[in-house]
Amino acid sequence: MSWDTYKALTFNFPAVELSLDLSRLGLPEGYIDSQRGAFAKAFAAMDELEKGAIANPDEGRMVGHYWLRDADLAPNEELKTTISSSVEKIKAFAAKVHSGEVKGSNGTFTDVLVIGIGGSALGPQFIAHALGVPSEDKAAIHFFDNTDPEGMDLALNAIGDRLGSTLSLVISKSGGTAETRNGMLEAQKAYSDMGLDFAKHAVAITGVDSKLDKVAVSEGWLERFEMWDWVGGRTSVLCAVGLVAAALQGIDIQALLDGASAMDKVTRAKSIEENPAALLALAWFYATNGKGEKDMVILPYKDRLLLFSRYLQQLIMESLGKEFDLDGNVVNQGIAVYGNKGSTDQHAYVQQLREGVPNFFATFIEVLKDRHGPSIDVEPGITAGDYLQGFLLGTREALGETGRQSITITTPEVSEATVANLIALYERAVGFYATLTNINAYHQPGVEAGKKAAGAAIELAKGIVGALESSKGTAMDAPTIAEKLGKPESTELVYKIALHMAANAKAGISKIDAENWYDAKFLILA
């Protein structure tokens, strides 16, 4: 890359100490100019959104995550007060927990168990991993982010005998998410097995009057923090969803809010070149032909940013992956996101990136500061951190040689400010990209289909137990059970569910193997 091309296509944003290098994207001459009209619309739409327009038309909702870090921007006094008092309430609660004024049955809280999924876990996980220092944190943080029983066992195992000084945060915007409900019930059981009262160790973060909120009220949980319908799950990390856990861990949440606010100010610029979120959205649009034709590979060369790609997966794919545009046309939009960290990835999938199917563009995230404190030389005059940067620069070069596109974001260090900068940068880039592609970034109708089908499988499971119980001692294969349930069309599901039940000896169900696996029979002994 020539120095002049690099300078011409690298954009620096001193206010947030960030630089964005688009020089390895192959942007044709005049491309930015050709997009000015489209971006004028995107800037205008973003202005309207920030003023409180119903930017999520399907759900008739405002989209207010930008107000969370600058309450004065909220469209009315009530919201301004709600937002600021929520932040104050979080800080005050964390202070009481740290001082021991609010404590568990076994004394000052040492651990925090976050129970949530999707946007109610990914943001808190990213922040905890990026900014936590185990030996200094005010609380160790653990997650139930799935309905996998063994995953929960592992988290409980890490907590060990400290459950009596563990604060559980149950986080669900809707308050009705099955995985989170299951996690809550499992946690409740773990506390009660140790003779502890869950309610005295539990905090709810949810919408007012949701199912979860009602449970928290009726059981007299320690505290409740409100979530609002104008904050989407995937953009909720800077409200109570992410801030309570972060504050308890000892992370400076005001610095997070200020970092996001600083990036928000920069990304309100009305000129593409002066706006890093606009440049990022433009880069995505160019690289994917505005149709998601290429995947986005996120490559932070920093262990602390490992979970950023997972966080972005939801932010970008749940926001942009849409069947219809705002006019009802079928568009099947989206950008697939994956990634891990460099240089670890160099020894995993970079081989394919360089030589295999050219269906991606990479985003390198470069962090200038290696560590707090000095580093030893691993070779004369060279540190491990020099190697890390060397691998970033080398991989980027190697990808360029085979015509693979990349973006590079450079930030000075990993801190509250820069982590929040990145979050705010990508939130706004997603918003701009949605306007460029004329889609609603703020709903997720597709998620419902899987939830409904899962519900049907659970109903079927109940039926299978009933069928085997009513014919105790009789072994039946899957087609017979399905027939008995009046659901021959669901034979495959019956087979899969019965296999799982037998593996877990559920309701005493066992399996009699046959030579052909599909002829296995299931029974409950008489």
Ligand SMILES: O=P(O)(O)OC[C@H]1O[C@](O)(CO)[C@@H](O)[C@@H]1O
């Ligand atoms: O916070 P809730 O309501 O439990 O939802 C969890 C996640 O489920 C989804 O609704 C769908 O995956 C996400 O948008 C959301 O972040």
